[in-house]
Amino acid sequence: MSQWNHNPVLKVEHLTMRFGGLTAVGDLSFNVGRGDITALIGPNGAGKTTVFNCITGFYRPTEGRLVMRGGDNEAHLLERLPDFMISGVAKVARTFQNIRLFGGMTLLENLMVAQHRPLMAASSWTVGGVLGLRGFRSAEKEAIERAKYWLERTKLIDRADAPAADLPYGDQRRLEIARAMCTGPELLCLDEPAAGLNPKESLELNELLSYIRKEHHTSILLIEHDMSVVMEISDHVVVLDYGVKISDGTPDFVKNDPHVIAAYLGVDDDEVDSVEQEVGL
Amino acid sequence: MEQSQTSFNWETLLKDAALAALIAALLAGVMLGLRVDVASGRGAELYLEYRWPLFGAAVVAVFVGRLLMGVYYALRESGQFEARKKNKSERQNVEGYLKPLFLLLAFALPFVLLATLGARGSRQYIDLATLVLTYVMLGWGLNIVVGLAGLLDLGYVAFYAVGAYSYALLAQYFGFSFWICLPLAGILAAFWGIILGFPVLRLRGDYLAIVTLAFGEIIRVVLLNWYEFTGGPDGISRIPRPSFFGLEFKRGEGGFADFFGLDYSSVHRILFLYFLILILALITNFVTMRLRRLPIGRAWEALREDEIACRSLGINTTNTKLTAFALGAMFGGFAGSFFATRQGFISPESFTFMESAVILAIVVLGGLGSQIGVVIAAVVMIGGFELFREFEEYRMLVFGLLMVVIMVWKPRGLISTRAPSVALSKNAKGISADLVEEGHG
Amino acid sequence: MEYFLQQLINGVTLGSIYGLIAIGYTMVYGIIGMINFAHGDIFMIGSFIALILVVALGITAATPVLMLVLALGLVLVLAMALTAVWGWSVERIAYRPLRGSFRLAPLITAIGASITLQNFVQLSQGARNKPLQPLISGDFQLTDGGADGSAFIVNLSYVQILIVLTTVTLMAGFTYLINKTSLGRSQRACEQDRKMAALLGVNVDRTISLTFVMGAMLAAVAGVMFLLYYGVIDFYIGFLAGVKAFTAAVLGGIGSLPGAMLGGLLIGLIETFWSGYFSVEYKDVAAFSILAIVLIFMPEGLLGKPEVEKV
Structure with a gap:
């Protein structure tokens, strides 16, 4: 049908x-x-x-x-x-009706949190991360690249290091979508x-x-x-x-x-x- | 005077102050103006003491205080303090300047003291610095739980106790040395953190607070009553002192002084303890700062901001909280075993709720999440009161009042800028505290 | 059997006191959704005010019965009034400025307020125990000592009767207040939706203040009863009684008034039976464990409503 x-x-x-x-x-x-x-x-x-x-x-x-x-x-x-x-x-990723961003964290950090699972695995559940292993560092670089990509797509790249709570309402909505896409x-x-x-x-x-x-x-x-x-x-x-x-x-x-x-x-x-x-x- | 420019509504201000004074009079009338106590020598008879001057002073103080507050607010509203705000951005770099300075100071302090006051005179000050550093370490440990992950733990002292008793008991029953016990104590404390945390961490923030308080008390009561194992209220004495990697701090053959060809001095051990806790504290700080830049640390902070959003992003919130809880507990355990070896004697007395409150107060006053703030708060609140012994009894009162005042006035503590854990540009600015808000997870 | 009956009587008495304190926790939680950690210390202050008044008025066991009743009534009323001022002040200074602040802030000020009150009383009244000679003595013997006089004698003292009667009366009055008056209505409105209540002309700040005042008054009553029952108080009684009363509030279902009373009774009974049959040393552990178990396994309590998470 x-x-x-x-x-x-x-x-x-x-x-x-x-x-x-x-x-x-x-x-x-x-x-x-x-x-x-x-x-x-x-x-x-x-x-x-x-x-x-x-x-x-x-x-x-x-x-x-x-x-x-x-x-x-x-x-x-x-x-x-x-x-x-x-x-x-x-x-499955989602956004919320009443936007739920991590307001005190920067835009970039918001998108990094969204990549928590792959990054956790890459840091061998923190152990490798503490030791600064190469695998983790390249995974992190990749995660930052992905975050940058979505910040560019949502036209938020200029404010990457600003706290999310500073953004105007419409930008916050877009950031939430970018964050969901980062998963x-x-x-x-x-x-x-x-x-x-x-x-x-x-x-x-x-x-x-x-x-x-x-x-x-x-x-x-x-x-x-x-x-x-x-x-x-x-x-x-x-x-x-x-x-x-x-x-x-x-x-x-x-x-x-x-x-x-x-x-x-x-x-x-x-x-x-x-x-x-x-x-x- | 500038008062000609700002018009005060004196009538309202005075009325306000009078009302505050009236309420103060009602509060203090019975509880301050009168004192009931047990008469010594006449059995258990109660008698009343009248202290009207004290009462009067309190009421007048409230009147004047309220009036000044009213004037301050009026001035602030009329923009008299505008000029000062501009300096705010300079303060953001305060952490950057303070860190190396503090580090240098911490390493140089004992030698400066020794040089100026001599071995005998400096002893008490090095001891005091050691105590302050213990609280710095505890504060940093609790900061992981409260400041980063946003979990209010009112039973932190329980892990301190677990660490102290682990060392004392392991040394007593198995004769393990400090250096074996130190990691074991940390692991045991973390283990307890996980056991206690697992059922509890699903609870909402305020329930979590009271359950951790309950657990803290349970552990203390058990320590108090399990006489055969823990010595009950008598505690455990003759806990072995630490050795310099096997070299004991003793007079004569085979001791630390002998090995390094130094003259024996009791200061050696004091110095050793000082540097031991300094290094332990620095490790705590280093690990915390390192973790903050890893996914786990970012997840803690995200959790503090909004738990529901975290779950939608695939973060296992229970496990994430648990790691923060266990890690905080582990550092508490390290500090506990250090405490045991420094004191040589421990009893449940040292691990009351008030101790948890002191550590929490240090974290709160320093600014939740701020590492340098914890140092300053510990130096001022612990060091300050130890130096001025005559005010010792007012310490907890001041702690309690400051907790209220700081939260009302500057909820993020005195020092409270947050450096981003990752940035695209090299000179990313700190995030001012006003934005670091928490969600309702 | 006699022993059991005696424990039952003691448990109900203790439970009444816990129940009165628990109402304060439950009401405040219901209206602003926070735990008022300082509430136990408000109870302690109520007890101290009563003690000071008793000594100041020169009330002793030798006071004639009529005078004694009148004087104790006066002490009760004054203690309630003055403790209410304390409760009001704590809310005004430590909680009101933080409405709408971040989640941990009011919790931290609550702990700060609790520490402040405790240490204030310790400094102003001294750290020593304050023993008061019993004012009301005498009891009913419910059983005789058996034929040979060796059996356990069950006592029901006048103080116990007074405590239970006062509690029941207050509970009845209180339920009326909440269910039938406009104050109660405003309170329930604020519980449901504070913003909407404000839009409809309910003075939210005043309603919250009054909630603290009522809670403090009931805590003061509990303080007076505690003083009459145990005869010894110190600056630290608020901590334990507070945690136990909070446990009672949670067990009954936080936010529910009958729940608080029921929870109080249960906690009182559990505590007395635990110390009567198992061990006195671990009676506080029993209370704390119940708190942890209830919160973990049935956080909505016996009479509370389950919470639906708002996303």
């Missing part, structure tokens, strides 16, 4: 997340296509961030499976991995990357995301409220409302889906019946 059902990078199967009596996400299934930009949209409180937190290991799903299949074609069940393995082993992910999860950006920055973000997909073959899953961003860059849109999937398809399909229109715009009371009939409830 659709391209994303063929060899998806991430399969979300019957994901359910309950907090006490509240069902934040109920029996949600969708696929994230390999190399696609997939958008997860929905009104406030629809459970989008909860889905993200399940995928990136911050919450343990009540039910369901999350199958991540990277480039090596090895399947990882994300719901079973401890949170720190999700970035390292399953190669070398196969799937990049962005939680409202365009929130609070001005139109110019928004445009730059679109370019950056397209570049990431094209040059690094990283699949992207993003939560977004800004419909112009969603419609312009995404290949595939999944719509959530009250924790349940109400639509799933190409941007054009979703845009015209009456379920989505009802969920977003709401309907007058007397129209409810007719709309419900229309959508088959």
Whole structure:
């Protein structure tokens, strides 16, 4: 059928997340296509961030499976991995809705922390690093080069040695993406990357995301409220409302889906019946 | 006077000060103006002592203090202190200048003392310097845990105790020498750090603080009550003194002085202990500074800033915290075994919560994460109070008050610029403390 | 059996005192999410104020009953009022300026405040134990000594009855205060969302101050009871009692008032039974171990709500 059902990078199967009596996400299934930009949209409180937190290991799903299949074609069940393995082993990286940078550390340091796992291994878990072995030094040089590359790509290279907290808001958002990319992910999860950006920055973000997909073959899953961003860059849109999937398809399909229109715009009371009939409830 | 330029709202200021004085009066009325004590000679009868002059002085002091504070804030708001701020950037290099100076001073100090005061006169000062260095080392050890990794450890003294008792017991039961015991004590302390840390380090910051406090107390109570093994409150005495790699500091044949063809002097051992702790402390510093530039050190600092972000970047936060905890514990253990060999006698008395508080206060006053700050804080707070013995009893009160004042006034301590662990440009500036904020992990 | 009953009575008495202190921890934690390390020392100060007042008023066991009751009532009220000022001051000086500062800052000032209070009292009142002759003596003997008079006699002293009754009364009053008055409402609002409460016209600073004041008052009551029950105090009692009361608050579920009381009772019982049946030396170890175990294995406590991590 659709391209994303063929060899998806991430399969979300019957994901359910309950907090006490509240069902934040109920029996949600969708696929994230390999190399696609997939958008997860929905009104406030629809459970989008909860889905993200399940995928990136911050919450343990009540039910369901999350199958991540990277480039090596090895399947990882994300719901079973401890949170720190999700970035390292399953190669899923994320950003946060309310930016979480290491504010007191420099931009370069932020990106170095993101390469913690390979650097730790290269420093033979610190022993080699203390002794200053050559293997570690070259690994470190490589890490700095990679950090430089991403700083250049995000146009932050001039401020590499400045503390991250000094950056203006839009730059912080880009730095967070650069940091996530430094972990070398196969799937990049962005939680409202365009929130609070001005139109110019928004445009730059679109370019950056397209570049990431094209040059690094990283699949992207993003939560977004800004419909112009969603419609312009995404290949595939999944719509959530009250924790349940109400639509799933190409941007054009979703845009015209009456379920989505009802969920977003709401309907007058007397129209409810007719709309419900229309959508088959 | 310049007061003509700034208009003070004297009425508000005075009202404020009067209110503060009133509250002070309520606070001090019973607790300072009156003193209840046990009458000596009349059995266990309680009697009351009235100290109204003291009470009056306290209330007046609060009134004046509050007034001055009000004036200061008013002046600051009107921009009278603008000129001073410009000097701030100069201060950023303070660490760079101080480091070699301190190092030189530390190595030269005992010889300068010996030359000026003679063997007998300098002894107490070298002893004091040794004590200060012990606290510097403890402060540096705790700084790894609190300053770098951002974990508040209120039971640090427990590892100090583990180190001291490890050496004392190993020497007592197996006759091991100091040089074998020193690494063993460090390893044992680190081991304890891992055992205690493993379940505890998943807890939130404030829970972690109180659980470490509880562990510190448990270890002390066990030491106190396990009479057969640790000697209980009597402690362990006649702990072997350290030797210069096998050469004992004794009179006559085969001693240190004899071997090097020197005249025997008791100062040799004092000097040796001084340089021993100096080197141990420098090793602590060196390792810390080295680790800070390695991935593990950066992960500690990142953890302090934002734990959740760390987890999303594939950092195993529990293990990372554990290494900081264990490493801090190890240096505490080294310092402990040094303490045991220097004193020759240890008892649980030396390892109370107050001792943890002193070490923490040194780290806090010096500026969390600042190595040179710890040195200055230890010199002033330990050395200063030892030199002015008559104020000794006020020491903990001053420590407590300073902890509050420093946190309110300069939360990052007196010296608090952070040098980046890696930089692209050669002359990267230090990061001012205001930016080194912590997340809510 | 008699021995057991006696331990039970003692445990409930001790537990009441811990419970009163624990409420202070739990309320402050509920509203600003921090551990007020200085709270144990506020309790100690309450106890000292009561002792000084008792000596100043010349109250002894020989005071006529009616006078004794009135005088003790006066001591209680004054101690509560003055300790409240201490609690308020600690919050104003050490915690309020740090709201919104980095995570470790208020914890460090709290420890600083605790050390300051302890050493202030040590300096101003002397380090020696202060023994007070028992003011209220007499008890009910619940069992006789058996036919030959050799069996264990279970005592229920007047002081114990007084302590438990006072605690129950205060608890009832307190629950009413939190659940039914506007102050309680503001408090609960601040617990939920401080910013929103402020936007809706709740004076957040004042509400937090009042929380500290109430906690300090209850700690003062506990201090008075401790003085009457044990008769000996020193500047260090706040440390141990504080840690145990905090354990009680955590065990009951931090943030929950009934939990604090329940936790207090449990800790009191565990401590008395532990010292009654196992060893007195290790009774503090028992309390500390419970604290560690509870925090590690059930940090939400018995009646608390589990915390969901906000990402």
